[in-house]
Amino acid sequence: MRREFRWPRLLTPNGGGIAYGGDYNPDQWPESVWNEDIELMRRAHVNTVALAIFSWSRIQPREDEWDFDWLDRIIAKLGEAGIAVDLASATASAPMWLYERHPEVLPRDRFGHVVNPGSRQSWSPTSPVFKEYALAMCRRLAERYGDNPTVTAWHIGNEYGWNNRHDYSDSAQAAFRDWCERRYGSVEALNDAWGTAFWSQHVNSFSEVLIPRHMGGDSMVNPAQQLDFERFGNDMLLDFYKAERDAIEAICPDKPFTTNFMVSTDQCVMDYAQWSDEVDFVSNDHYFHEGESHLDELACSDALMGGLAQGKPWYVMEHSTSGVQWKPLNARKRHGELVRDALAHVAFGADAINFFQWRQSRSGAEAFHSAMVPHAGADSALFREVCELGESLQALSDAGIQGSEMERSRAAILFHADSEWATRSETLPTMKLNHWHDVRDWYRAFLDAGLRADVTPLRDDWSGYDIIVLPTVLVLSDADARRIAEFAASGGTVVVGYATGLVDESFRVGLGGYPGAGGGLLRDVLGVRTEEFNIVGDEAQGEASAVGLSNGACSRLWQSVATVADGEADDVAVLATYEGEGAEDWELGGMPALTRHAYGAGVGYYVGCDLRREDIARFVEAEFGDASIRADSRLMHTRRIGVDENGNRVAFDFYLNRGPKKPVNVPEFTGVPLVEHRCAPVAGVAHGRVLQRNGVLITRQRLD
Template sequence: MPETTPQGPDRLAFGGDYNPEQWPESVWHEDVRLMREAGVTMVSVGIFSWALLEPEPGGYDFGWLDRVLDLLHENGIRADLGTPTASPPAWFYRAHPDALPVGREGLRHSFGSRAAICHSSPAYREAAARITTELGRRYAGHPALAMWHVHNEYGVPVSACYCDNCAAHFRRWLQARYGTVEAVNDAWGTAFWGLRYRSFDEIDPPRLTPTVGNPAQQLDHRRFADDTMRENFRMERDILHRLAPGVPVTTNFMTALSQCDTIDYWAWGREVDLVTNDHYLMTDGRRTHVNLAMAADLTRSVAGGAPWLLLEHSTSGVSWQPRNPAKRPGEMARNSLAHVARGSEGAMFFQWRQSRKGAEKFHSAMLPHAGTDTRIWREVVALGADIGSLAGLRGTRTVPDVGMVWDWHSWWAQGLEWRPSEDHDARERADSFYEALYDRHLTVDFAHPGADLSAYPLVVVPALYLATEESGRNLRAYVENGGTLVVSYFSGIVDEHDAVHPGAYPGVLRDVLGLTVEEWSPLGAGESVRITGPQDATVTGDVWTEFVVPRGAETVWTYADGPAAGGPAVTRHRLGRGTAWYVSSRLDPLALDAVLESACEDAGIAPRTELPRDVEVVRRCGDGGDYLFAVNHTPHDTKVPLERPGTELLSGEHAAGHLAVPAGAVKVVRLDA
């Protein structure tokens, strides 16, 4: 079996994407000298180098890459070696123009950017297999090789293609999935609007239609596109496993819910030897460190709780958002170590040396345009030293407090057209529930709705519009066996084909919640309702209301006005040894926190009132020891209580009682046994 960590380094990974082909060879020796100064242990190489490695069909030039890898090895730096299949050369597209993807509207993309790929193209698959085989044969035994990096950010910027190659492939995929066209008609509900098919040959991808297309067809095409990309990954992975046995193979994910919605990472996590992730702060006015924590928790969860690796993030500003502010002093280290706290085995960046040309020339890098006499470079060197001091925590695991159910298929289905309200957003609900748990200083594991949830005293379900009968049984069993469940509105509604479950809403969650919903009544833009609760507390909800009928559940909060005035807004249902809460409106943050406070009481989770807001405390434990991370995102010095004394690893100082954490700083304590 392949290793599940990069081969060679006995420290955490620190480095970034290295693109020496962008620079004269005379610069390479300066690069590795500065890498050693910064404490770099690994760099990613060759990710976009297909046109240089194979400058003409079947003609290869590996000399420059040989020299790069030899130079890295001579300087004690390992390589995450890429297969360059995210960016085929111009000659390939000239010979195979049908390998360029076609959009839903029927227009074919042109060569001139990255990842312009039809993943169903036989020519692309053949060419990708050839270049991957050549790389595997040549570098399988190279002493610099730490791991293989297949492709780059699958699904970005193109995931689905609607060309004739994809149409034929989609039909084969449907036949393998359903067996008969009659089964497709049944699953897709084609009796509606007379959309019935007589044979697979009549089925096309869900191309542009005059009005909304069949939602089940669109959902299956999403699955098909995801499966097709994963087929290509497996093809390259298997070639590398055969030629370089024991060397781990990965591809870089983008699990942040705001950055990539086309990939089922639960499925992808089972295919890679090591889960890796790229994360970039979304500067859209939200608390960026909360989104960072969420992305790291989700990545760790995709890895099954095992250590993973942050393969890309930025030293400062990026170049592709509407506004790209620089990171403030200390923010780069804080971001990096927050990822490590939540399970990453290091911190890698895009990229090593800032580009002078091309689309990302204004994207920050470890070595900026202005060189080494810069704040960024000094912070990079300091961070390299800090990362180097944390080698002992390799292999330890982040300790979660609660679980959150998330499913990409449900997100895809809910995002299709003609839903009750365009203001209801599954990602927004996940963000809001996560932020509320974060502010209660709880570390979150994400889980598939069919996963074993028994380890979590509390599980929240912020948005599960698509829920199978198996998922419904799983959530019920979780509560019956003593768990505490919190479910948000518009969950449990449809099955895997986007067909409404028989009977009253919320479908497969009726029994566990002890209620039915006769109707939902979404609110207009800017409208809100008042909701009253215990001790005559009054809060507000917006976006959504429902006509809830308790059938065993007790009413905890009540609509004071609005369409459902006088009816239940928040309910609580005792079932077996556990409790299930239901929230039927989008509550304001204070109200959502109040519900979660009550749910935490049910779950036996004590409040952590001694920790200030925006100071996160996360633990990693294992054979390597017990480590506590304290990350202070505030402009104020603070203190964090320690349950037992230990050594603060970034300073070497003894810590006991309370740990002083200066404004904007990170402290890491190895607790005494």
């Protein structure tokens, strides 16, 4: 069951518009600064802030002492200025007095070491003591602010799992046993799922089930046990979120709830498809990846957010105005990137653009994390760009973009949290697999081919797509294998990657050849059968570290030793074979590497090896492109469809310069320009534009 979609209202006359602002931490500043903050917020068109995220110790300085007066005052000031508040439950980090009084709430790492307080989320999600204190805070906040008209949404917790995703405490051990019993019902079923006959791991009761703590040396964890531990950690934090949400909702049921996910292609730590069922609107914290992939990575992460939101608008809860302070390399944003990144989020379905944070801290761990008001103050290029962005978002709000939804692509790349966790196992043919990074590479390859794909959770309905791509979807249940086969049989196109469908949901290998998913059903879709894998790399000195393909592509990690299945010789088209010195050295010469096979009314493609991005792009363009409508791959285009005040369908078209340095032309467009950022007219062409570096053009047109 998925909660009903509810979007937070603004304090605008109609309650609508794009939400714009960021985390606001007035308790870090003297009250003499607050009036200046609000005046600058008005100048920047800020209309919402997230408040009290890390304010527990200010609200409850001692166990028996509560101080809401300061929070009352700042909420009143914000409300008078027309700025809505997304009020946090304030439980992300507990005050020091709680840790001193109850050290048992602290989590432990896999070595048994206590995770000490002083950072964020130094608490065990299975600790009943911590939950008692946290829910008391939630109820106090709900009782005081539930009817406050300035508070229009609840921000539960903050980045769940940032520091306590894996807890090995005694309370976690007890909870894991209970979780396993609920999941399997009997110890016999658990033994079968975990394959405990290997290494004498049979358990006689759930009281013998252990968390996969450190086992000494380089010992390998039972992969089925580890995968269940990942699921357990996800579920414990989700249960904690729901307990906080429910405590507030029992008192204040009429305002929407969210918590901020952490989706970028550097991290996707939770099963956010599962979490998305439990929020009223989906929100995300996204921080850019430095380098040439900056915009593409943002687009890929946003595409998954669109999938998690199931087409509804979603909320950027945090991103950065410029550099951060927590990476090995903290690159700043160039001129125009602040506005470009924010508008790119809107292009991919976001109806809220928020930063961490409003005013840059003077002290603490994030003092050098950029903010909307930098250390240099309002008289700075960065703040002027913050104001420029506010004006652009106001223009889009006035044009009615809020509530419009993304136009669906032809293709969906499937993402699966179980497969992301499973590819981290140290028991696979190679430890260099990464499901989420493969999703990103395929996504970028579609862009390189002048196309665009959506990113959709595996569990969702993809029947409306023409093409689905499964890159390193290592874990496939029998039910999911049947869904894939049915999709192809009914006319869909399925692209299966080299490390897809190798194990089921209990990490059991399918027999009879690879991919074994569905008892061989996936092999039927593809018409090929792999007997083993050829793993190459620079580590094997003196051996060929790359294998070429007959179409000019190159594989540098994994080659499936595949053959056309018996009886399928006439139906399988071999698009490329292994070829060249590396192929001959590894005895792969002439074996199929890329194949196409008719299955029912559809088709199954097998990509039997890892490929470079440019090789994937050539494959995508050759098999799915249309030369008559080929777009410039340097131009990123998305469309959102909405309805105007008269009930007419309208389209908002977004054009972004994907090239890192060179200008790109927008061909003649229809519609009225709404936003032109780093954009110039084309001489003699009324509806043509040139997008400079970081350029964005947004237009609106009526469709009916």
